[in-house]
Amino acid sequence: MADPDAPTDPAGVPTMFDVARRAGVSHQTVSRVLNDLAGVAPSTRLRVEQAIADLNYTPSPAARAMAKRRSGSIGLIQAGRPDYGPSSAALGFNEAARDAGYTVSQASMRTLDADTLTQAVHRLALQRVEAIVLISGEREGVRVLHGIDAGVPLVAVASEHEPGLHRVALDQYAGARLATEHLIGLGHREIRHVAGPDDSMDAAERRRAFVDTMAEHGLGLHEPIVGDWLPASGHAAGRLLLEDRAVTAVFVGNDQMSLGLLAAFRRAGRRVPQDVSVIGFDDIPESAYFVPALTTLRQDFDGLGRDIMATVLDALRDERSAPDRTARVPELIVRESTASPGA
Amino acid sequence: MADPDAPTDPAGVPTMFDVARRAGVSHQTVSRVLNDLAGVAPSTRLRVEQAIADLNYTPSPAARAMAKRRSGSIGLIQAGRPDYGPSSAALGFNEAARDAGYTVSQASMRTLDADTLTQAVHRLALQRVEAIVLISGEREGVRVLHGIDAGVPLVAVASEHEPGLHRVALDQYAGARLATEHLIGLGHREIRHVAGPDDSMDAAERRRAFVDTMAEHGLGLHEPIVGDWLPASGHAAGRLLLEDRAVTAVFVGNDQMSLGLLAAFRRAGRRVPQDVSVIGFDDIPESAYFVPALTTLRQDFDGLGRDIMATVLDALRDERSAPDRTARVPELIVRESTASPGA
């Protein structure tokens, strides 16, 4: 029989009691040192710290979570294709969460359908995350989310107001206005818009800004062509626009579609920007090397990620008074794909 | 004073005891039902399940982790730019982990330096993850990783053999061989290679395959131009290659650099594929809409993600006998950027 007072099985991970024994104090004092609480004599603190180092002790997060009744982790759902924007935002969020001392538990999914999303939220709820973040521009996702009561704050990237959840976004409206005004400022009057999918809130905001801005300048409006963000749909839109000899400029909903559109124009001999100007949105790393180099709007996805975490922190502090964060305005990056008409 | 036998504070989350009381059984029986253990009468099981549903009870992961001494979560480190490949692999891994009943805790970082990586590993170790996965093609990352003893299996995406950790990869060598042979099969003899950065294992493998294949066919070799995966470096490489009037084909290390190179060629009036063929690597969603549409090698990043999880599972089962998984061969996608010389 082993001596009950003998040191714990050295094979096992050391516990607070092992540290306490080695430092000649009670486990509670160890806990105090660990949590940096007052009421520990400097010399004692030193001894404890030494023992911790000697044993290579680290506190068990499970035990801590149990005693504190807080998991210290927050759930992240990234739905949809792993595009540049969402991925960057997720990265920024990840780093911000780490800096705030939180762990992030990820539940990603390729497609955003109500069932999968609901399940993801539940999985995270089972994990007792303290908040749930959704990165996905689709309206459907946000809608599903707020129909669920997860019992924790919900923070979503959403360009449109949605009751029941905290909202973070880049200012799509302002960005799209900048894009449209850039074109108008260049002297274009026959401007068309290739919009993102109807289900995208970002697409809707960009489209709204386009419509408003055109109207403000008394310019004629054509029904936007609707794409799905992918190059192929931009290509299709480009072919459609080829029929339209009046158009001198196109505001495309994102850079990927711009790429497709550029390809369609080139194939048809329609020169950019001499015959028609093209402006995109996002400024993905590839844009500068499109032919011609794409004028576009740069979005601060990284900042968005940080905003998300800041909002989570606010909501955790006081659910009801956490402000939405939607003020970051995209930056116009002028390259070669836009010019004055007939220039 | 409250009756000590009264139901638990309804405000709090229900526990196993609440369920037990409601079902008129002991908490252990509830545990048995929860864990699907034998030895519970069907009628009892039903009653317990009903109580669980009524109370909307879900077991506390912290308590479970504590009692089982297993966190049920695995750590994922995604280092470097959130490019299409790594992001897709991470997504695939995420889904596979979920299907295997594991939670994934993410610790991502924008740049891969030894310090940050080491810290990330430690953070995950503190969280008591059961395994750590690294997605990052850089040799440095893998090296740092295996210098650390996290006390749990380490699985890394790595194209080169590295002792002390489990390895998963897509077969870069085979893919690059396919690329080179495609060019040679078309009749090209003056083929150049734009390689990825020296620190990238994938780049090294692709380069090695290129060199081997050229040698096997008795073709002359030029020192590859080294880029950094980004379009800008492809553009620079393109300008360099412009000087070289002999070249009729270029095997570019990835699609993004191909884009830059294509832009450089176009600007200089060098026609692709009439004057020179270009083949890329990865098949990012944009490649089909480059001008001309890019011939490239499609990689199954999703499968890679699943392979990672499969390897984790193997390693968890038996650390020493887990096989590496490196057999997936990229698929040649022929589009418009390659043709026979002088065709």
Add this chain to the structure above:
DNA sequence: TCTCGCCCCGTTAGCGCTAACATCGGCCTT
């Protein structure tokens, strides 16, 4: 008819922490 054995289920101990309270000297009041 007695007993062994099995099926069900309950009881008792932890798992490794934190929170709340108890304790114990010593120094400052009055």
Add this chain to the structure above:
DNA sequence: AAGGCCGATGTTAGCGCTAACGGGGCGAGA
């Protein structure tokens, strides 16, 4: 010089599970 107060520790009681036994019925074999 006695009371008291405070800083520095220790003690005790959970947190909500799982693991390891313990034990009561009941049918089957002797």
